[in-house]
Amino acid sequence: GAVVSQHPSRVICKSGTSVKIECRSLDFQATTMFWYRQFPKQSLMLMATSNEGSKATYEQGVEKDKFLINHASLTLSTLTVTSAHPEDSSFYICSARVDSAPGARSGYTFGSGTRLTVV
Amino acid sequence: GQNIDQPTEMTATEGAIVQINCTYQTSGFNGLFWYQQHAGEAPTFLSYNVLDGLEEKGRFSSFLSRSKGYSYLLLKELQMKDSASYLCAVAPTDKLIFGTGTRLQVFP
Numbered sequence: 175g176a177v178v179s180q181h182p183s184r185v186i187c188k189s190g191t192s193v194k195i196e197c198r199s200l201d202f203q204a205t206t207m208f209w210y211r212q213f214p215k216q217s218l219m220l221m222a223t224s225n226e227g228s229k230a231t232y233e234q235g236v237e238k239d240k241f242l243i244n245h246a247s248l249t250l251s252t253l254t255v256t257s258a259h260p261e262d263s264s265f266y267i268c269s270a271r272v273d274s275a276p277g278a279r280s281g282y283t284f285g286s287g288t289r290l291t292v293v
Numbered sequence: 294g295q296n297i298d299q300p301t302e303m304t305a306t307e308g309a310i311v312q313i314n315c316t317y318q319t320s321g322f323n324g325l326f327w328y329q330q331h332a333g334e335a336p337t338f339l340s341y342n343v344l345d346g347l348e349e350k351g352r353f354s355s356f357l358s359r360s361k362g363y364s365y366l367l368l369k370e371l372q373m374k375d376s377a378s379y380l381c382a383v384a385p386t387d388k389l390i391f392g393t394g395t396r397l398q399v400f401p
Contacts, residue, residue: 208388217380217394218336223387267335271387281324282389284335 175201176272180285187258187292195253195288197268203248204270208282209241212265224251258292265289295319297392299381304398309371313395315364315381323384327355327366330378330394339366339379371399 177200187193197207205226210218222232222243230243240262242254255262267287297317305311317325324343328336340348342357342364354367366379376399381392 206387210391215396217378218382218391220388220390265333269389281341281384282326282338286335287333289333 176270176283177201178204178207178268178270178283178285180268180288182288183286184289185291187290189259189292190257192254192256193258193290195255195266195268195290197251197253197270197285199249199270202270202272204251205248206271207245207251208269208271209243209251209253210267210269212267212287218267221253226251255290258290260292263290263292295383295385295390297381297383297390299379299392299395301393302396302398304400305371307371307373307399307401310367310369311371311397313366313368313379313381313397315366315392317362317364317381317383317392319383319385319390321385322359323386325355325357325364326382326384326389327353327364328380328382330380332378336380368397373399373401375399 179198181196207224209221211221212218220233221236222230224230224243224245226245226248232238245251265287268285269282299315326341327339330336340355342355347356352369357364379395382389
């Protein structure tokens with residue numbers, strides 16, 4: 175249980191275009207989702223917290239107008255990278271808090287990630 | 294601010310034991326997680342500590358000292374497939390903040 179489906183797994187786009195990444199919770203309702211970015215040989219960096227029905231909360235240094243987050247339903251959150259540039263090339267991954275008791279198998283479940291390459 | 298530190302790289306021999314340390318300074322604490330991640334894949338949950346002490350799960354154990362802001366992941370009977378990145382993550386609130394990550398290379 176508690177599966178998050180993330181699409182696409184890989185995308186290549188031209189510089190200046192926009193790319194949308196979707197994360198769907200398949201068997202539970204995710205009121206909150208988290209978006210991370212990971213550069214090669216580095217750890218996951220939290221970009222923003224996505225809350226269903228309200229504006230996302232962005233971490234310091236993350237451009238709100240460039241990384242648009244929409245969480246319109248309890249099962250879908252999207253991240254749109256607008257006007258993408260080569261420096262936006264990275265591995266993007268979403269995560270959802272699973273409302274299970276502490277000490278359960280895992281309090282967070284992750285999507286499979288999206289490898290974005292901007293050329 | 295949040296600060297979570299791990300050694301960048303470690304190497305070990307197949308069959309050996311390795312300990313990966315994590316120190317943290319966060320504005321809150323709702324638990325500490327350890328994840329394994331292979332390149333290009335999502336992190337895989339290994340362990341969760343919210344109280345002080347040792348949690349054992351097969352070949353993997355994790356220890357937490359909240360007063361010292363310190364945790365370690367202990368991997369026993371290392372196998373080649375254990376070569377991966379190991380991520381320490383702390384939940385200061387409901388969000389997970391990841392440490393710098395440790396790349397472990399296991400040699401035959």
